[in-house]
Amino acid sequence: MSKRLLLIDGNSIMFRAFFAMHQQMDRFVNHDGLHTAAVYGFKLMLDSVLKTYKPDAALVAFDAGKKTFRTAMYDDYKGGRDKTPSELSEQFPYVRQLLAASGIQTYELPNYEADDIIGTIASQADAAGYTTTIVTGDRDLTQLVTEQTTVAVTKRGVTNTEEYTPAYMLEKLGVTPTQYIDVKALMGDSSDNYPGVTKIGEKTAVNLIREYGSLDAMYEQIDQMKPSKRKENLQNEEKIARQCQTLATIKRDAPITIGLADLAYTGADEGALVELYRELDFQSFLKQLNPTTITAETPTTAYTELTAANLADVANMTGSIVFHLELLQANYHEADLVGFVIGQPDHWYVSADVSLLQTPALKTLLANPDVKKDVFNAKAQIVALNRLGVTITPIAFDLLLASYLLDTNENSDDLALVAQAHDYQGVVSDEIIYGKGAKLAIPETPATWMTHLANKAAAIHALRQPLFDELQANDQVALYTDIERPLSRVLAEMEMTGIRIEATTLTTMQAELTTRLAELETAIYEDAGEEFNINSPKQLGVILFEKLKLPVIKKTKTGYSTAVGVLEKLRPEAPIVDKILQYRQVAKIQSTYVAGLLKVIRDDHKIHTRYLQTLTQTGRLSSVEPNLQNIPTRFEEGRKIRQAFVPSEPDWVIFSSDYSQVELRILAHVSGDQNMQSDFKSGEDIHASTARRIFHLLPGEEVTPNMRRQAKAVNFGIVYGISDYGLAQNINVTPKQAKEFIQNYFDEFPGVYHYTKDIVKIAREQGYVETLTHRRRYLPDIHAKNFNLRSFAERTAMNTPIQGSAADLIKIAMIKMGQALQAHGLQARMLLQIHDELVFEAPASEVPELRRVVAEVMDSAMQLDVPLKVESKVGPTWYDLKPIED
DNA sequence: CCACTCACG
């Protein structure tokens, strides 16, 4: 097999990488303020091509400077270009370091461009029988394509490429690689700033070269060309065309002083890479490297191994301590316990024996109200310790929670990444210590992970004060102290309590659904005339749109869309469509809910979800393993799943209360809109009163169901950050009509109009938006040049304060709920939170009082300029809930 | 590991 050579156009890829990452440039700055986005992008590209082409030899060519033989023959060559931004030029030395450490040669040659070096080497490589790939961002290099040399041109970012072979060139550009030079000669190149022939663009140039075969051949026969303005131009500007041809031609014989023999690629120097990644703060690349390379240089915090003998040293600690129980997996309900660290600065104690936590000495210390605990992820610690029968309280500082409040993006459950984000380097990622996937394990040498734990404890302590200071500066102390920190304990309680599931209900459903799926499957195969995988959108697309020739309504990036909306439109066309819709619905219920929930029922016959408190960008919770916030309710078929959710005690009931139209009420409050506020105060159905206003109905006139539906959609649209395009799509009207709806809406609710304008302005000025409790979301894309990114940020600016303040509201209610239930001596337990709804289980006898207490707590959680409305329901299962009448 | 689809608020 022939040897493989990789040639990279260094300058071109650097430019591509820099501009591809330009939107997020702020994120790529190292601890010294050095920009690193281009080096980062270059590295991504490099990994990708090394993996794809597995070269035996490699070279990255750079331009030597601005002056080349081309500028000597044509003054304006590459003239008019903006100066390279300093944010990019400062990165060139580092990309060279990266390449040196990666074991890849670099080369540059005075008076020549990188292209010429590449062209020359590629020629030599062709002669020597190599298979060559050239990677560039510049399509001009496709003139170098041969049977042996492929040119990969980056598109959309830096890791996607389009590979030009001779056949692909003909197909795509209509000319051969050599002809491509002549095309360029005629059409010119605006970025390299040479003109070509007047009035000749790409289309004409390609046609001419295809017709005559080459520039030379064309000029030989130009006399036979029939008279035209174009002919005149070609004749008058022959000299220019010839000159452009020279400019466009990449040299194949540059006087280079290296040869193929110098380019052998044998792999990277990992030590040098580690050093460079550290310098550039490339955490993700660091992680990919062999852990042993890294651990040798990791910081080490001194610690003492904790045993029964020195327990007293810890037990006597006063004031504040750091505690961390190390879990091997994310699911703390069942994760393996690795060990723990406890102590104070310079006095860290580590042990693998978690049963020490159950000794009176430590158990008392951890529950001692006078000794404050600093931790990482309080909720995880509370739940995991509870498995040992140990209580931890009071928690003062939670590094994860504080970090998330300061910036919702700094929320990794890996302590090292969070510490990094706050410029603390003294701890490495869990992945480096424990590995991941199938290789996840506790290291054989205990000192490895014990040092890691000591490092973690030191990090928690070191970041405590700075993060508190930042919370203070952001006016977020109350959010932290009064909401999120106490909430973590409330959530821990809910998760530990769990919700009872009647497994037999699910297994009965499973059998029925299996039969139905089989029937549908048979019927679908019959209609299709063959068997295929109905679950595969790809195979389904072939059946529907190629075999059955149904009209294509919408396409996805990869093929035909078969989403519900599309199938619904196709339903009248063929009976198979309805069957597929039914199949999809049943299959979803079967796999995600019936089988999915059966899988996670534990020995106590309950399901214990985990709420992620530091994940969403808005302040909402999310729920995982399983997600109990998306149990079906909209359609009867799926809704039946809720029959399996039952009380855990005899004579108890499921009780649920939800906030009615909470987001619109918050909008009425934050916007101060008088009309909207008075609509809520009147107590009328809000979508109906909105319809009244935007359709200008007279007092006696009735709101039709369609008006209400459209008004409701507009209300939703406003909450989501309205756009005519989005609204039009949603309610199936033209963008023009949608625009009118929105205009009418804003005329009727001028306060809302001003809110949308103001909040976007605020986002632009301060870079973030806030909820009522000063929860923050940064929106860097608000300044993006890209329309899509910027529009998205603007909609987010409108939506986040609303969705986020609603999240604030229910969180406050949840904290007060625990206290209220206790104060009233109720046995009722809060089980679930579903964004605007709280689900409880309670003795049936408590329901009347519970209803009053819950409604009172939820109603008064926050004082808004509009009333809040709470609706309560009760029943024997989550399915059978019935409204409670006054 | 990503794309698609679909469940919820």
Add this chain to the structure above:
DNA sequence: ACGTACGTGAGTGGT
């Protein structure tokens, strides 16, 4: 001109 409604998680197929 650009071309999306906001926020989530899980299962499946396909590379």
